[in-house]
Amino acid sequence: MDAPRPTAPADPRQATPLRDAGEPLLSVRNLSVTFPTQHGPVRAVDSLDFDVHRGRTLGIVGESGSGKSVTSMAVLGLHTGAQVTGSITLDEQQLVGLTERELNRLRGRRMAMIFQDPLSSLHPYYTVGEQIAEHHRVHFRSGRAVARRRAVEMLAEVGIPEPQRRAGEYPHQFSGGMRQRVMIAMALACEPELLIADEPTTALDVTVQAQILELIARLQQDRGLAVVMITHDLGVVARVAHEVLVMYGGRAVEQAPVDTLFAAPAHPYTRGLLDSLPRLDDPDDAPLRAIPGSPPSLLTPAPGCAFAPRCSRAASAAASERLRCQTEPPVLSGPAGHASACHLPTYEGAPS
Amino acid sequence: MTTATQPLLSVRDMTKVYPARRRGSAPVRAVDGISFDVAPGETLGLVGESGCGKSTTGRTIVRLLEPSSGSITYDGHDISHLSQRELKPLRREIQMVFQDPHSSLNPRQTVARIISDPLLVQGSSAADARRRASELMELVGLIPEQIDRFPHEFSGGQAQRIGIARALATGPRLVIADEPVSALDVSVQAQIVNLMERLQRELGLAYLFIAHDLSVVKRVCDRVAVMYLGRIVEIGAKERVYTAPAHPYTRALLSAVPLPDPAAERARERITLLGDPPSPAAPPPGCTFHPRCPKAQDKCRSEAPVLRIAAPGEARQVACHFPEAA
Numbered sequence A: 001m002d003a004p005r006p007t008a009p010a011d012p013r014q015a016t017p018l019r020d021a022g023e024p025l026l027s028v029r030n031l032s033v034t035f036p037t038q039h040g041p042v043r044a045v046d047s048l049d050f051d052v053h054r055g056r057t058l059g060i061v062g063e064s065g066s067g068k069s070v071t072s073m074a075v076l077g078l079h080t081g082a083q084v085t086g087s088i089t090l091d092e093q094q095l096v097g098l099t100e101r102e103l104n105r106l107r108g109r110r111m112a113m114i115f116q117d118p119l120s121s122l123h124p125y126y127t128v129g130e131q132i133a134e135h136h137r138v139h140f141r142s143g144r145a146v147a148r149r150r151a152v153e154m155l156a157e158v159g160i161p162e163p164q165r166r167a168g169e170y171p172h173q174f175s176g177g178m179r180q181r182v183m184i185a186m187a188l189a190c191e192p193e194l195l196i197a198d199e200p201t202t203a204l205d206v207t208v209q210a211q212i213l214e215l216i217a218r219l220q221q222d223r224g225l226a227v228v229m230i231t232h233d234l235g236v237v238a239r240v241a242h243e244v245l246v247m248y249g250g251r252a253v254e255q256a257p258v259d260t261l262f263a264a265p266a267h268p269y270t271r272g273l274l275d276s277l278p279r280l281d282d283p284d285d286a287p288l289r290a291i292p293g294s295p296p297s298l299l300t301p302a303p304g305c306a307f308a309p310r311c312s313r314a315a316s317a318a319a320s321e322r323l324r325c326q327t328e329p330p331v332l333s334g335p336a337g338h339a340s341a342c343h344l345p346t347y348e349g350a351p352s
Numbered sequence B: 001m002t003t004a005t006q007p008l009l010s011v012r013d014m015t016k017v018y019p020a021r022r023r024g025s026a027p028v029r030a031v032d033g034i035s036f037d038v039a040p041g042e043t044l045g046l047v048g049e050s051g052c053g054k055s056t057t058g059r060t061i062v063r064l065l066e067p068s069s070g071s072i073t074y075d076g077h078d079i080s081h082l083s084q085r086e087l088k089p090l091r092r093e094i095q096m097v098f099q100d101p102h103s104s105l106n107p108r109q110t111v112a113r114i115i116s117d118p119l120l121v122q123g124s125s126a127a128d129a130r131r132r133a134s135e136l137m138e139l140v141g142l143i144p145e146q147i148d149r150f151p152h153e154f155s156g157g158q159a160q161r162i163g164i165a166r167a168l169a170t171g172p173r174l175v176i177a178d179e180p181v182s183a184l185d186v187s188v189q190a191q192i193v194n195l196m197e198r199l200q201r202e203l204g205l206a207y208l209f210i211a212h213d214l215s216v217v218k219r220v221c222d223r224v225a226v227m228y229l230g231r232i233v234e235i236g237a238k239e240r241v242y243t244a245p246a247h248p249y250t251r252a253l254l255s256a257v258p259l260p261d262p263a264a265e266r267a268r269e270r271i272t273l274l275g276d277p278p279s280p281a282a283p284p285p286g287c288t289f290h291p292r293c294p295k296a297q298d299k300c301r302s303e304a305p306v307l308r309i310a311a312p313g314e315a316r317q318v319a320c321h322f323p324e325a326a
Helices: A068-075 A100-106 A128-140 A144-157 A176-188 A206-223 A234-240 A258-263 A268-276 A319-327 B054-061 B084-093 B111-121 B126-139 B144-148 B156-168 B186-203 B214-220 B238-243 B248-256 B262-267 B298-302
Strands: A026-037 A040-052 A057-061 A083-090 A111-114 A194-198 A226-231 A243-248 A251-257 B009-018 B028-038 B043-047 B069-074 B094-097 B174-178 B206-211 B223-228 B231-237
Touching: A026 A068, A040 A057, A040 A068, A040 A083, A040 A226, A040 A243, A040 A251, A057 A068, A057 A234, A068 A083, A068 A194, A068 A226, A111 A176, A128 A144, A128 A176, A144 A176, A176 A206, A194 A206, A206 A226, A206 A234, A206 B248, A226 A234, A234 A258, A234 B262, A243 A258, A243 A268, A251 A258, A251 A268, A258 B262, A268 B186, B009 B054, B028 B054, B028 B069, B028 B223, B028 B231, B043 B054, B043 B214, B054 B174, B054 B206, B084 B094, B084 B111, B094 B156, B111 B126, B111 B144, B111 B156, B126 B144, B126 B156, B156 B186, B186 B214, B206 B214, B223 B238, B223 B248, B231 B238, B231 B248
Parallel strands: A057 A226, A057 A243, A111 A194, A194 A226, B043 B206, B043 B223, B094 B174, B174 B206
Antiparallel strands: A026 A040, A026 A083, A243 A251, B009 B028, B009 B069, B223 B231
16 A cells, blocks of 8 residues: 555645636537336436536536436436437537447547446456456557556556556455546546546545545546536535536526535525535534425426425415416526526525 | 443443454454443444444444444443343334335335334234334324335335334334435435434434434534444544544544535645555554554554543543644
């Protein structure tokens, strides 16, 4: 093991160059994903719009069933049997409707994904070196020796000690944190521009989570990666994201730059989530302000706002307003750069 | 001691060693000589990362496991090596709440059956048990009319309420809660935390609250014990441990927790530990934290620190040769 070294890293975001003046790398418009089920079609993602720029991180936050993972799978074209509509463009190339063959040329090469559980995403019968090298051989038609050298380089780059030796080991010989590093090495071996990270640290211990988040931030800085960070943890979002998309019941309920979202959440769900979190830096005397109820079932979507049955703002509103929340789905709108889908949003300076 | 009254639970030098699975592999000291007390009505938080022995500790205290050495005293009685038959009266007193509500509830039993089972085992009549189950449902915020439904008809948060109702059926005084909220959606966690706090106030329960989420533990506990590789490295009043951690591991752990506040995240200093927690089957010599410790010296590599009072005049204890100045 390396000599221990305490580090007090600066905020990863500040060092990231602001390169978003130009066109976004990933642009998603009116994305909907519908799964046929025996109980009828289920719309898991409904009319989603977002952009991700090079060198920037979009955090997508949501609970189970919010559609955050379905969204990321749709970007990579991984849904078979689901109906995906709308537009997903990567560097102006339309991805919706591409054939499997065309997608295979892009996956790994221009966009890549890492998952929550690296053990189930790695093949147990092949060494990690072989698995990383395979990507390189497929995309660059490189020979065994070149690909293998590239695999070792990547393992070194993601901070795995003795990369030469460890490239010859199997996934089960790595710890959870090291396995996630292997996944990152594999994802980035062919220099993609977009990295989608789906709960990459949820299965890890908190000290290891800190290492992995720092690694992703460093690689983003070195390579100008566009990152989509999917998580249920608002703390992780606060640490790594530049922009945030909050999802609930398959829809975007709020989109804003990270500071705006945390300082002045407009949507009662975002507000409620922040209020209900126990925090390390808060006094503990008052009971937590819990959101009543449970996340909605997509099988029986509410006719109006999906959050209305749990919403304290709707509950205390006038009867006509409440009826509107219960019957009319709110449209995502608001001041520039801070959209929310709510009939009763709270914007700073202009409370409703 | 922090409490003048007799502790409800007293654990002394408890170890739990799992024998080697194969020839040539080493036995695993999952819990390696830990001592702590839980006072009546108090919550002790037990935190640590995966493999630190916190769940084994919980399961040994409810005597799902037998300690390899050391003692567990409940209400003045040594329960360390009681037989299953002798444990039966104790089962009323100490109950457990598990992490995943759906996998800890029998999917083929109705809620009525799940909650009344412990009562039937303890000799209640079927009618009494059912009446009590209905009362318990109301107590934990469920609708008693749903008593004949099955677990899959409930959401995760509601299912955890069923698990809590079952744990409370026999009127225990000590509840071991092993990660009771970590499988729940974020928006539901606060409901269960509030419920557990209310039940503690109303019923005078003592909790051993085992969790990896330091924010939740800070919220619910009075005192907290931090475990690393089978040992307690720091234990004391919550205010002290959280605001002035004495062990370098506690400091690193606290600084690694992401705060839901981007401005605070930017402002704070983080201590990033290198590497992963080592395997309990092959613990490092000396202080088991030394390979990851930013302050490790020669002494740490050879000599295991004992848990002792961190500073004169305080009850908080720390196992470190070079604790942080409080």
